[in-house]
Amino acid sequence: MSSDTPFKLTYATMFNPPEELHEHFESALAEVKAELGKEYGMIIAGEDRKAGATFEDRSPINTDWILGYFQEGDAQTAADAIQAARRAFPAWSSRPWQERVALLRKAAELIDQRIFKIGAVIALEVGKNRTEALGDAAETADLIRYACDQITANNGFIKEMGHDPLQGFKATNFSVLKPYGVWLIVSPFNFPAALTGGPAGAAMAAGNTVVIKPASDTPWTSRLLAECFRDAGLPAGVCNYVTGPGRTLGQALIDSPDVDGITFTGSYAVGMHIFRSFAQGAYVRPTILEMGGKNPAIVSRNADVEEAAVGIVRSAFGLQGQKCSACSRVYIEKPVYQQVLSRMVDLTGKLGLGDPTERDNYLGPVVNKNSYHEYQAYIDEMNQAGARFLTGGKILTEGELAKGYFCAPTIAVDLPLDQRLWKQEMFVPITTVAPVDDLEEAMGYANAVAYGLTSGFYGSLEEAKWFFDAIQAGVNYVNRPQGATTGAWPGFQPFGGWKGSGSSGKNAGGLYYVQLYMHEQIQTLIQKT
Numbered sequence: 001m002s003s004d005t006p007f008k009l010t011y012a013t014m015f016n017p018p019e020e021l022h023e024h025f026e027s028a029l030a031e032v033k034a035e036l037g038k039e040y041g042m043i044i045a046g047e048d049r050k051a052g053a054t055f056e057d058r059s060p061i062n063t064d065w066i067l068g069y070f071q072e073g074d075a076q077t078a079a080d081a082i083q084a085a086r087r088a089f090p091a092w093s094s095r096p097w098q099e100r101v102a103l104l105r106k107a108a109e110l111i112d113q114r115i116f117k118i119g120a121v122i123a124l125e126v127g128k129n130r131t132e133a134l135g136d137a138a139e140t141a142d143l144i145r146y147a148c149d150q151i152t153a154n155n156g157f158i159k160e161m162g163h164d165p166l167q168g169f170k171a172t173n174f175s176v177l178k179p180y181g182v183w184l185i186v187s188p189f190n191f192p193a194a195l196t197g198g199p200a201g202a203a204m205a206a207g208n209t210v211v212i213k214p215a216s217d218t219p220w221t222s223r224l225l226a227e228c229f230r231d232a233g234l235p236a237g238v239c240n241y242v243t244g245p246g247r248t249l250g251q252a253l254i255d256s257p258d259v260d261g262i263t264f265t266g267s268y269a270v271g272m273h274i275f276r277s278f279a280q281g282a283y284v285r286p287t288i289l290e291m292g293g294k295n296p297a298i299v300s301r302n303a304d305v306e307e308a309a310v311g312i313v314r315s316a317f318g319l320q321g322q323k324c325s326a327c328s329r330v331y332i333e334k335p336v337y338q339q340v341l342s343r344m345v346d347l348t349g350k351l352g353l354g355d356p357t358e359r360d361n362y363l364g365p366v367v368n369k370n371s372y373h374e375y376q377a378y379i380d381e382m383n384q385a386g387a388r389f390l391t392g393g394k395i396l397t398e399g400e401l402a403k404g405y406f407c408a409p410t411i412a413v414d415l416p417l418d419q420r421l422w423k424q425e426m427f428v429p430i431t432t433v434a435p436v437d438d439l440e441e442a443m444g445y446a447n448a449v450a451y452g453l454t455s456g457f458y459g460s461l462e463e464a465k466w467f468f469d470a471i472q473a474g475v476n477y478v479n480r481p482q483g484a485t486t487g488a489w490p491g492f493q494p495f496g497g498w499k500g501s502g503s504s505g506k507n508a509g510g511l512y513y514v515q516l517y518m519h520e521q522i523q524t525l526i527q528k529t
């Protein structure tokens with residue numbers, strides 16, 4: 001965007017962007033579509049690297065579209081990338097923090113400059129609509145800058161401590177936060193830019209060197225980010241990018257004793273597996289896990305019905321329910337239950353669905369065949385359990401939609417409250433809704449899950465305080481029509497989860513995040529007086 005416009009793209013402002021954004025996106029999309037089907041290498045020690053085999057990256061919008069061919073890295077790839085990162089570590093970590101931060105800021109600038117191309121690739125790879133896709137890229141740059149800002153504001157985390165009173169001596173004590181070494185970033189498909197570039201940027205700004213392993217559904221987006229880091233002038237080996245299956249390449253990276261720390265973002269099952277695998281090392285190494293969610297919205301009888309319905313529908317179905325922060329269950333006090341529900345049904349019926357790169361489509365496909373089949377299995381299971389579908393409940397196969405993985409956004413009611421899907425992350429466009437007698441009952445359900453990522457509440461100001469006190473989750477919104485449970489932005493709503501949603505208790509894009517990538521060293525120097 002040009003610098004004279006006050007518009008800043010975030011997930012909360014994305015609903016009415018200026019015309020200029022559409023024009024830039026469309027021309028970038030045309031350029032990207034003209035270059036589909038190329039082969040891309042990995043980047044190890046600054047060099048393009050091939051593996052013995054490649055895999056196809058197809059678009060979920062239309063599976064005839066082969067976006068590119070990517071390398072199927074293996075155990076040797078893992079070892080080479082880790083060694084490249086290890087070799088680059090001494091020089092990178094001993095560089096003054098000001099220089100590291102300057103290079104990372106340059107990478108963030110390059111992401112901004114290339115935002116429309118990156119956004120077009122995200123839209124095609126994930127099936128995101130254009131504003132969501134551009135938001136993912138913009139958030140990446142902001143996450144990197146936020147980590148840089150924190151290091152700068154804290155003077156590189158080099159702090160003088162007290163002088164202990166020693167007779168005949170002068171004591172000087174410093175606390176210095178230092179990087180760990182080689183940091184592994186394993187990222188998911190749904191925010192392939194922000195959840196790769198964000199943690200990688202923080203890790204490198206802190207002085208670590210990184211190996212990035214993106215989801216196999218979205219290797220292209222991460223390749224574009226790795227190019228931004230390379231083109232910003234980061235020395236060879238500081239940022240290595242490898243592609244290939246999680247089960248083989250990913251596992252080989254996790255199993256390496258030469259990895260000093262991990263940031264994994266993805267499902268609970270894989271995250272816990274990685275946590276346990278990584279714990280087999282000789283000593284405990286930092287493991288930042290950002291995992292799933294089962295995010296509730298609670299609507300009080302005092303809520304603004306329109307705000308509640310708009311916010312819930314956006315969060316339930318944005319990115320086809322495939323956000324870790326998606327609103328997948330809703331508890332509504334009985335006096336407003338019918339009103340909120342019928343407005344949710346109206347709004348859902350109006351959502352544009354189809355090729356999400358087209359301007360009027362808010363919803364695209366789910367990411368792959370597996371998710372497509374899971375959607376159908378959940379619908380069958382709910383049906384058998386007695387649920388009714390007020391919208392959706394089926395896959396969509398008319399015309400061009402048959403070429404992709406399109407599922408109708410589904411509002412389900414009458415699912416018994418003890419049915420297991422009230423507690424399980426589904427990660428498809430299905431939300432379940434139930435009436436409750438009072439807010440305490442709703443809060444009981446809200447907290448009775450193994451997750452604690454985000455939540456939403458609609459009600460009075462007095463109730464808001466009660467809500468913040470009682471809810472067990474990392475990111476919580478009250479009376480937010482821009483999204484009941486979704487739409488966090490670095491510096492505004494740092495993002496992270498409690499319980500099974502996250503391991504560190506400190507949120508990305510927040511005040512305490514970049515410190516996770518450093519360990520503390522105390523330096524005490526004694527001089528005779």
Ligand code: NDP
Pocket residue numbers: 186187188189190191195213214215216217244245246247248249250251252254265266267268270271273274290291292293323324325425427453495496497501502
């Ligand atoms: P997955 O857990 O399936 O995969 C995540 C990453 O782990 C991928 O890169 C995958 O590679 C890799 N992987 C899989 N197995 C292994 C292994 N044995 N060793 C090392 N790496 C492995 O998640 P999805 O990509 O499907 O993403 C969706 C999930 O992510 C949801 O549960 C969602 O809630 C969660 N998420 C959490 C967020 C948070 O901040 N808390 C944010 C966004 C998403 P490959 O693709 O090759 O299998």
